Amino acid sequence: MAVAEVARAYGASVVLVEKARLGGNALSTGAIPAKALVAAAAHAQAVREGGAFGIAADDPRVNFRRVHDHVEQVINALAPQHAAARLGALGVEVVEGTARFINRRAVTAGDTEIRARRFVIATGARLPVPSIPGLDAVPYFTSETILDNTRKLTHLVVIGGGPLGLELAQAYARLGSQVTLAENGPMLPGYDPELAAIALKRIAEEGVSLWPHAAVTAIQPRSMGIGVVVQNGESEQLLDASHILIAAERMPNLAGLDLDKAGIRMSKADPRLLQLSPALKTTNARVYAVGDAAGGQSVQAAVQQAHAVVRSVLLGIMAKPDPLRVPRVVSTDPELAEIGLNESSARTRHGIGFRVTRWSYADNDRARAARETYGLAKLITDRSGRILGAGVVGPGAAELVSLFSLAMASGLGANKLAELVAPYPSFAEIAVRLGEEFRRGEAAKPLLRQWISLNKLLG
Numbered sequence: 481m482a483v484a485e486v487a488r489a490y491g492a493s494v495v496l497v498e499k500a501r502l503g504g505n506a507l508s509t510g511a512i513p514a515k516a517l518v519a520a521a522a523h524a525q526a527v528r529e530g531g532a533f534g535i536a537a538d539d540p541r542v543n544f545r546r547v548h549d550h551v552e553q554v555i556n557a558l559a560p561q562h563a564a565a566r567l568g569a570l571g572v573e574v575v576e577g578t579a580r581f582i583n584r585r586a587v588t589a590g591d592t593e594i595r596a597r598r599f600v601i602a603t604g605a606r607l608p609v610p611s612i613p614g615l616d617a618v619p620y621f622t623s624e625t626i627l628d629n630t631r632k633l634t635h636l637v638v639i640g641g642g643p644l645g646l647e648l649a650q651a652y653a654r655l656g657s658q659v660t661l662a663e664n665g666p667m668l669p670g671y672d673p674e675l676a677a678i679a680l681k682r683i684a685e686e687g688v689s690l691w692p693h694a695a696v697t698a699i700q701p702r703s704m705g706i707g708v709v710v711q712n713g714e715s716e717q718l719l720d721a722s723h724i725l726i727a728a729e730r731m732p733n734l735a736g737l738d739l740d741k742a743g744i745r746m747s748k749a750d751p752r753l754l755q756l757s758p759a760l761k762t763t764n765a766r767v768y769a770v771g772d773a774a775g776g777q778s779v780q781a782a783v784q785q786a787h788a789v790v791r792s793v794l795l796g797i798m799a800k801p802d803p804l805r806v807p808r809v810v811s812t813d814p815e816l817a818e819i820g821l822n823e824s825s826a827r828t829r830h831g832i833g834f835r836v837t838r839w840s841y842a843d844n845d846r847a848r849a850a851r852e853t854y855g856l857a858k859l860i861t862d863r864s865g866r867i868l869g870a871g872v873v874g875p876g877a878a879e880l881v882s883l884f885s886l887a888m889a890s891g892l893g894a895n896k897l898a899e900l901v902a903p904y905p906s907f908a909e910i911a912v913r914l915g916e917e918f919r920r921g922e923a924a925k926p927l928l929r930q931w932i933s934l935n936k937l938l939g
Contacts, residue, residue, distance in 0.1 A: 481562065482786035483600045483770060484572045490794050494572045495596065497579040497589045502562045508555065509624035511779060516554040517627065518647055518811050520547045521654035525686070525813070532851055542655050548630045581742035584764055598766055598793045601754070602782070603737070605730030605772035610639065614699035618706050620724040623648060633657045634722035637708050639696050641667040643810040645727030650683050650812050659688045660719055662710050664695040668810065672822035675873040678856055679816045699724070732773045742767060758800045759792055760785055768793070781806045804869070807885055809878045814855050817877040819885050820869025826860045834868060835861050835921065837894065839913045841874045846905035850875065859884070859914045865893035865922070870914075876907040883911045894918035 484496045501508050524540040531537075560566065564574040577589035586595045607622045609615070621629065623644050634657065638649045641663025653659040667690060668676040684690050691712055700707030700718075708719040731752055739746075739754075745763045747753040753775050760768045768789045771782030784806055788799035810816040826834045841847040841855030855874015861867055870884035887897065897915025902908035 481567070481602075482783045483602060483789060484567060485570060486786050486790045487794065488570050488572055490790065492790075492794055495575060495594055496567065496572050497575045497577060497587070497594070499576070499578040502564060502567070502574070509627060512558060513551045513555055513627045514623070514644065514647060515811055516551040517547070518651050518813075520550055521651035522813060524656075525654045540656075542632065544632055544655070545630045547655070548628070551627060578736060580736065580738045581744070582738070584742050585766060596766075598768065599742075600789055601734075601737070601762070601767065601769040601773045602771050602786075603733045603773045606733040606735075607726070608728050608731050609726055610696075610728060612639075612696055612699055614701060615724075617701045618699055618724065620726055623725070623727050626725055635660070635705075635720065636723050636725055637662065637696075637706075637719055637721040638725045638727050639663075640725075640727035640729070641665070641690070641692060642727065642729045643668065643812075644729070645725075646679075646683060647811050648725060648727060649688050650686065653683075653686055653688045660691065660721075661688060662691040662694040662696050662708075662712075665693060667692050668816070671808070671810070671816060671818060672824065672858065672871045674823070675816055675818070675856060675858065675871050678854060678873045679810065679812050679814055682814055682854060683812060730772060732775065734773065759798055760789055760801065761792075776803075776806075778806065778808070805885065805889065807878065807881050809881075814852075814874045815877040816871075816873045817881040818869065818871040819881050820867070820888060821860050822869055822871050823858065823860060826868055830862065830868070833863060835863065835918070837861070837914050837917045837921070839910050839917060841907075841910070843913070844905070844907065844910055846907055846909070847875065849905060857910045857914060859894060859897075859918065861894045861918065865895050865918060867892070867894060872910070874907070880907060880910060883908065895922075 481502065484494045487494045524542060527537050527540040567574055575589045575592055577592065579587045579589045581587050586593055587599065607624060626648065633652060636652050636657050636659045638645050638659060638661040641661055645661060646667065649659045649661045667680055680690060691710065694710050694712040696708060697711050698709040700709065706721045706724060708721050708724065710717050710719060743764045744767055745755045747755045754769050754773065755763055756769060756774060760770060760774055762769060770785040770789055774785060776782055776785060781803065785801045788801040791797045791799040804820045807817055807819045821829065823836055837859040839857045842853040847853050847855065852875045855872065857872045857880065858870065859867065860869040867884060867888050870881060872880045894915055895918065897911050898919050900912050902912050
């Protein structure tokens with residue numbers, strides 16, 4: 481949809497083929513309903529924590545049917561923004577059906593044949609199901625189907641420790657379920673380990689049993705419940721689960737497109753992914769890919785890629801989307817957000833030629849007032865102060881990272897952050913404090929101290 485809307489804004493003729501509900505995974509079964517569930521769970525947790533503010537309350541009484549109704553209401557409220565009528569009003573022709581390439585320059589959708597100068601594959605993602613002995617013999621939830629649940633889950637075992645698995649695990653724990661999460665590797669791979677550890681500690685403190693580097697090796701069907709066999713280190717353990725959630729990260733949904741008829745090849749490095757140029761062009765020069773189909777994992781990545789592809793196709797500007805300019809957000813509590821390089825990736829790219837500046841939420845007045853002092857912000861810069869990246873774990877992390885995103889896009893260095901006039905008290909002050917901390921480090925340099933001393937002598 482992003483490609484269609486941007487292309488129409490430039491006056492291009494656009495046909496959009498969709499076999500399911502417009503809006504894709506994000507609206508129907510992905511980010512939007514998941515965040516609505518997370519929001520409901522946050523209210524339950526707020527009831528539990530009211531005593532610290534002098535507000536006594538019993539444990540929350542959760543009505544799962546009404547929680548589900550809330551999720552549906554959110555989806556329905558946003559649906560008009562993704563409706564065919566809205567796209568039609570913009571001048572986009574919407575064709576319902578499954579698209580298949582018939583040659584390098586045409587696709588079919590039902591009985592309709594569409595020939596075009598350029599094509600963009602934006603088919604979203606599918607949910608891979610791991611090959612675990614016994615899994616096919618029991619009912620299980622996926623990260624999509626669990627959003628239709630309307631009852632309490634006694635003991636939910638989550639398989640997958642990525643962002644979505646952790647978000648859903650914490651949400652269900654807050655809604656009153658016993659939750660165990662097993663991940664065959666580290667939790668939140670690719671995120672700053674220092675920041676991830678803060679989020680994981682909080683989730684564990686709320687009762688989620690986290691098992692990193694633990695492989696689920698078998699599922700045992702039972703007359704009552706489900707047995708889950710987990711290889712945890714050198715020991716094998718058996719969990720008694722009432723329900724299982726498969727929360728593996730999504731993979732590009734490319735099946736059934738007849739890509740070979742269009743001369744489109746898959747990546748040699750990973751046959752599940754398309755072979756793409758830096759400008760997102762496939763091995764057929766007329767065909768591009770964006771979003772999940774291009775290996776992206778977020779709506780914001782898809783939007784960035786859509787703008788780049790439209791500029792390439794319509795304006796002849798070879799635009800190469802920069803994944804380091806796309807924020808990465810985990811909607812747990814505390815929220816975790818990053819942009820650009822984190823400390824680990826900066827060390828890989830720059831060796832020792834970078835600086836890390838930190839500021840704790842415990843030193844922020846707004847966080848103190850809200851008793852939300854468990855967060856940390858990190859600013860990654862080169863020696864001159866150019867911002868290479870930033871990461872935040874804590875309340876409002878996504879909004880804070882948006883400030884750093886704007887600074888990076890505008891070429892503003894760490895010194896300029898200190899000049900931001902932020903409301904008081906606010907979490908935005910953390911960005912100001914990071915800028916001031918960077919300046920303090922600069923002021924300690926001998927050459928700058930000599931200049932200050934000379935300036936004093938000169939009056």
